[in-house]
Amino acid sequence: MITSFGITGLARSALAAAVMAGASVALPGAPANAAGDAPPPHIERQTWSFAGIKGRFDTEQLQRGFQVYQEVCASCHGLKRVYFRNLSEPGGPEFNEEAVKALAASWPNQIFDGPNEQGDIATRKGQIIKRPARLSDPILGPYDNDNQARAAQNGALPPDLSIITKARTVEYHGSVGGHVVQMMKDILNAYQESGPDYVHALLTGYKNAPADFKLAPGMNYNSAFPGNQIAMTEPLTNGRVKYQSKDIPATVDQYSRDVTAFLAWAADPRLNERKGMGWLVMLYLAITAVLLYFAKRKLWSSVH
Amino acid sequence: MAQHEDTYKPGSRLERWLDERLPLARMMHGQFVDFPTPRNLNYLWTFGGILTFCLMVQIVTGIVLAMHYVPSDKLAFDSIEHIRRDVNYGWLLRNVHAVGASMFFLAVYVHIARGLYYGSYKAPREVLWILGVIIYLLMMATGFLGYTLPWGQMSFWGVTVITNLFSSLDSVIPGLGTKIVTWLWGGYSVSGVTLNRFFSLHYLLPFVIAGVVALHIWALHVVGQNNPTGIEIKTRSDSVPMAPYAVMKDLFAMFVFIIVFAWFVFYAPDYLGHADNYIEANPLVTPPHIVPEWYYLPFYAILRAVPSKLGGVVLMFGSILLMLFLPWLDTSRVRSARYRPIFKWFLVLFFVSFLALGYLGAKPPEGWYVIWSRIFTIYYFAFFLLIMPILGVLETPSPMPRSITEAVLGKGGAQAAASKH
Numbered sequence: 001m002i003t004s005f006g007i008t009g010l011a012r013s014a015l016a017a018a019v020m021a022g023a024s025v026a027l028p029g030a031p032a033n034a035a036g037d038a039p040p041p042h043i044e045r046q047t048w049s050f051a052g053i054k055g056r057f058d059t060e061q062l063q064r065g066f067q068v069y070q071e072v073c074a075s076c077h078g079l080k081r082v083y084f085r086n087l088s089e090p091g092g093p094e095f096n097e098e099a100v101k102a103l104a105a106s107w108p109n110q111i112f113d114g115p116n117e118q119g120d121i122a123t124r125k126g127q128i129i130k131r132p133a134r135l136s137d138p139i140l141g142p143y144d145n146d147n148q149a150r151a152a153q154n155g156a157l158p159p160d161l162s163i164i165t166k167a168r169t170v171e172y173h174g175s176v177g178g179h180v181v182q183m184m185k186d187i188l189n190a191y192q193e194s195g196p197d198y199v200h201a202l203l204t205g206y207k208n209a210p211a212d213f214k215l216a217p218g219m220n221y222n223s224a225f226p227g228n229q230i231a232m233t234e235p236l237t238n239g240r241v242k243y244q245s246k247d248i249p250a251t252v253d254q255y256s257r258d259v260t261a262f263l264a265w266a267a268d269p270r271l272n273e274r275k276g277m278g279w280l281v282m283l284y285l286a287i288t289a290v291l292l293y294f295a296k297r298k299l300w301s302s303v304h
Numbered sequence: 305m306a307q308h309e310d311t312y313k314p315g316s317r318l319e320r321w322l323d324e325r326l327p328l329a330r331m332m333h334g335q336f337v338d339f340p341t342p343r344n345l346n347y348l349w350t351f352g353g354i355l356t357f358c359l360m361v362q363i364v365t366g367i368v369l370a371m372h373y374v375p376s377d378k379l380a381f382d383s384i385e386h387i388r389r390d391v392n393y394g395w396l397l398r399n400v401h402a403v404g405a406s407m408f409f410l411a412v413y414v415h416i417a418r419g420l421y422y423g424s425y426k427a428p429r430e431v432l433w434i435l436g437v438i439i440y441l442l443m444m445a446t447g448f449l450g451y452t453l454p455w456g457q458m459s460f461w462g463v464t465v466i467t468n469l470f471s472s473l474d475s476v477i478p479g480l481g482t483k484i485v486t487w488l489w490g491g492y493s494v495s496g497v498t499l500n501r502f503f504s505l506h507y508l509l510p511f512v513i514a515g516v517v518a519l520h521i522w523a524l525h526v527v528g529q530n531n532p533t534g535i536e537i538k539t540r541s542d543s544v545p546m547a548p549y550a551v552m553k554d555l556f557a558m559f560v561f562i563i564v565f566a567w568f569v570f571y572a573p574d575y576l577g578h579a580d581n582y583i584e585a586n587p588l589v590t591p592p593h594i595v596p597e598w599y600y601l602p603f604y605a606i607l608r609a610v611p612s613k614l615g616g617v618v619l620m621f622g623s624i625l626l627m628l629f630l631p632w633l634d635t636s637r638v639r640s641a642r643y644r645p646i647f648k649w650f651l652v653l654f655f656v657s658f659l660a661l662g663y664l665g666a667k668p669p670e671g672w673y674v675i676w677s678r679i680f681t682i683y684y685f686a687f688f689l690l691i692m693p694i695l696g697v698l699e700t701p702s703p704m705p706r707s708i709t710e711a712v713l714g715k716g717g718a719q720a721a722a723s724k725h
Binding site for chain 1: 548582
């Protein structure tokens with residue numbers, strides 16, 4: 001995929017060449033380098049409570065999604081743009097504030113608290129000085145920095161998940177005419193959920209590799225991931241997370257729906273507020289436009 | 305300024321006092337109340353006002369966003385997320401500004417297309433048109449600089465690709481292109497230094513645009529508006545005063561436009577953007593497809609249609625600069641395409657090819673996409689350089705009404721209107 005920059009015919013300067021050389025060092029799990037020549041996988045569109053003009057987050061689903069994040073994803077991935085306080089704010093999982101305080105205090109990935117009064121950033125035993133998280137702190141993953149993450153993950157970097165549903169999309173593959181029609185439909189339906197569709201497809205996309213597929217050592221086959229080789233091992237298995245409610249199926253599909261909804265909230269915590277205000281604004285604009293139209297017609301009736 | 309009746313009457317003592325010293329109110333009244341507008345303008349003529357609105361929205365939201373944005377390669381991305389999440393109504397401001405850029409370009413393309421169809425670039429409106437082309441170029445520069453600021457992957461790599469275009473000058477004078485690129489970047493790579501200066505220029509250029517817009521409106525008010533017939537205002541019955549007639553119509557159109565605008569702001573704020581720009585800039589990872597914002601895509605397609613780098617750059621900039629010469633490339637004495645039966649279809653084909661280039665600009669430059677890009681690029685230039693000059697001489701225009709009034713009311717109506725005055 002490095003060639004896609006080259007084909008623009010623009011990267012002739014030595015500097016750009018150097019940058020490209022850097023890019024050619026394959027980083028396992030980095031989306032840019034993972035795409036092969038294989039046809040892009042088909043990603044099915046899902047139904048989301050937060051999709052469309054009337055869409056809102058389902059509080060209970062966000063709570064379940066957080067549980068999946070906490071019990072599964074958080075062992076590798078951070079959520080640094082989300083703060084503990086956000087978990088009790090309206091439009092989100094709306095956990096009880098006291099419960100969130102306790103959660104923050106017990107969160108295993110603590111907050112860097114150095115240098116101390118002596119100027120040390122580590123204890124005598126070599127441990128980095130940290131303190132328990134508070135409501136005003138970000139939800140951190142287990143690694144202090146990217147190098148530490150790569151060292152622990154066989155060279156792969158588990159991305160921060162705060163805006164992952166906005167940073168992923170599904171490209172359209174089809175005819176030109178079909179594309180134009182699809183674009184119009186998507187605008188009218190306020191469809192913006194290709195990111196969540198992709199994340200759901202990825203989490204449910206772990207399958208046995210086809211017999212002729214050459215899988216690199218340490219990699220896993222995934223039907224949704226570009227190039228079909230992903231460093232992350234299958235994170236979800238049926239029954240892995242114990243939901244409180246017995247009515248919710250403990251399946252990979254359900255887990256991935258819930259955690260994707262939670263990540264969609266993490267990426268767009270103002271969605272409920274935005275779509276709620278949208279109705280009022282549209283109503284005001286529509287009524288004013290109609291009034292203006294009749295005023296204009298009356299005014300011009302003497303001219304035409 | 306064009307000659308027309310002055311109905312300004314200072315109402316109070318203060319107004320009279322001011323009128324004798326600085327007749328600003330009289331000028332505004334003359335230009336925006338009494339100013340005669342052709343009575344036959346259609347809704348395509350409301351986009352001038354809409355564009356003024358767009359510029360004001362971008363400036364106002366931009367000034368507030370700049371209070372929260374941090375132009376640093378370390379903090380820019382974080383500060384945008386901070387605006388989206390924690391600043392009061394920051395999500396709204398940011399959406400309005402980002403969607404606003406797209407709406408601005410949407411409106412300007414309609415505005416330009418209207419000018420092309422009705423021959424608004426022809427004498428005596430050459431300077432008005434040229435000022436418009438300058439505004440469009442400034443808009444493109446401002447939009448490009450602004451897209452850098454979130455410092456996402458597309459920001460970073462977009463800047464890298466576009467600034468690198470200048471390195472093609474190395475094939476003219478060895479070393480010149482590299483020198484220019486280094487000078488633009490403020491170093492040997494796109495970095496925080498580049499971001500900082502781009503922010504400074506992104507804040508500056510909108511005010512330059514506002515200045516040129518003032519000249520554009522001034523020039524418009526000297527020569528008067530064109531209209532769908534392309535026939536100048538001849539008698540009083542050909543026009544109506546700008547206020548309340550044109551103002552009311554503009555206001556209605558503007559609200560319809562804002563409905564579309566608000567739809568994107570509230571329901572699809574990310575639709576017009578690119579997912580890769582939600583990934584923080586990383587000089588070590590190239591995105592699979594580097595694509596500019598939708599409003600640059602036709603020109604991006606022209607750039608990539610040419611096998612030589614320098615040739616692509618020349619054609620891309622040439623395709624816009626060509627517009628400056630339009631008043632002299634079109635040899636027809638008839639303004640409006642309405643009365644040019646053959647030209648009309650060539651022009652429609654031009655619009656189609658422009659849209660097609662936009663589609664192709666978003667596709668990877670391979671196989672048939674390249675071939676079609678070349679075909680439409682050739683037509684783009686042939687339209688301006690061959691069809692316009694030649695067709696203007698050969699074509700027989702269809703019969704035209706004698707006046708705007710006749711076009712609106714028919715022959716009998718025109719006589720009745722004439723006898724009234």
